[in-house]
Amino acid sequence: FHRNFAARIVGTNLEATADILAGDTGRSGTGFWMRRSGNTLRENVVVNASFAGVLINGVFSDDLPLPAFRGAIVSEPGESIILDQNPGGTIEDLEVYARTRTGLWLGTPAGGTDNSANLVARGLRIWHTDGTAVEGYRLRGLTIADSVMLGNNSAIGVTSRPDRQTVGILLHNYETSDVRIVDTRIANYFVGIRTPEASSSQIASGLPAAPTWIENVELSNFVNIEVPTLKYAPFLHAGKAVEIVDTLFKPIDTSSMLYAPEERLDIKMNYATDRRIPSRDLMGSDAVTVRNFNRSAGDNFQLYYSEQHPDFVPPTSDTGIGSPARGMSNQQLWNEFGVALAGSVAPCDTIREGIAGYACRIAASPPNVIVSTLRAVPQSAPPVLAVHRAAATSPASKLTKAKRV
DSSP states (O other): OOSSSEEEEEEOOOOOOHHHHHHOOOGGGGGESSSSOOOOOSOOOOEEEEEEEEEEEEEEEEEEEEEEEETTOSSSTTEEEEEEOOOOOOOESOOOSSSOOOEEEEESSSTTTTHHHHEEEESSSESSSSEEEEEEEEEEEEEEESOOOEEEETTGSOOTTTOOOOOOEOOOOSSSEEEEEEEEESSSSEEEEEOOSOHHHHHHHHTTOEEEEEEEEEEEEEEEEEEEEEEEOEESSSEEEEESSSSSSSSOOOOOOOOSSSOEEEEEEEOGGGGGGGGBBBBEEEEEEEEEEEGGGGOOOOEGGGSSSSOOOOOOOSBBBBSSSOOOHHHHHHHHOOOGGSSOOSSSOOOOOOOOSSSEEEEOOOOOOOEEEOOOTTTTTTOEEEEEOOOTOGGGGOOEEEHHH
């Protein structure tokens, strides 16, 4: 898809479950929509689409027939093939703007959470959309690079309603792993980046997942990065991580706003409300590491929820994963069971301006970050565990791999 223009695409403007499961998400009002990634979109423009500029919906597309050759008609015998793992796709120089709910909507783009989409979105220009710039569900293997996402700072200040929250990049409450956001500017949203609530599951082969990696990003929003508490579901596996490297945090311009929210934070460790505790895994590892904060070399720290204080008493939970012993503090739980809220007891209670949570300094030259992902292999081959070793100051794109079968 090269140099196409789509405008005034009218649809239901709904993220309807029935449409998603049926693969018919184009009815919502989308400029370009596809059933899986693997395509190349270059220099396309979408304006005033009801729901999304570009939408890739691979939900339950394991048996999706793909063309066997250029010009094939997949409904004809012998002209289609079935692939569990389609090639990685590319989206380059996409521009989406005006009355559109989101610029780029992605749902399991590779057709399965255990398949890496290897999708690269580079040169996005998304501005003045109604809700988000990018939304993603069940992603594995996504890079957003060299992009600009601009909300309308006048629009987010026209109401005092706290529920009208625009978001630059929204990674939803399903397992999402190995997302890299690099060399990108995100400004004039209520929340700049909302990181995933989970990272791995039985659907994704149960392997430890790579972190959400945010590097050399410039953020100017009311809350620049929001980290939600780890989600619980029977099919999810404990643990998620976020790495924030060489990222610049700037204040948002409120001069044209009628209502400017009081909350203004660089990073928000957002502990679950009482209503959401039943759906949380409070004991699972939930790590956030910041390197070269505000591009100040050597300003490195680990972030903790303030509820990871030694004296805080985590709640029990009947439906999620909570404290194994009612009334015991984090320190008591650690001493007795080796568990604590978010996987550890905060080693400090340092408060930094612009950060909701504790910021505990770590070594200027930390050991290499080690994370694991599932490398794409042919369908007939066994899974391969790929161990990525990345120096903390290295660009995410320069990760080197040491593989172990």
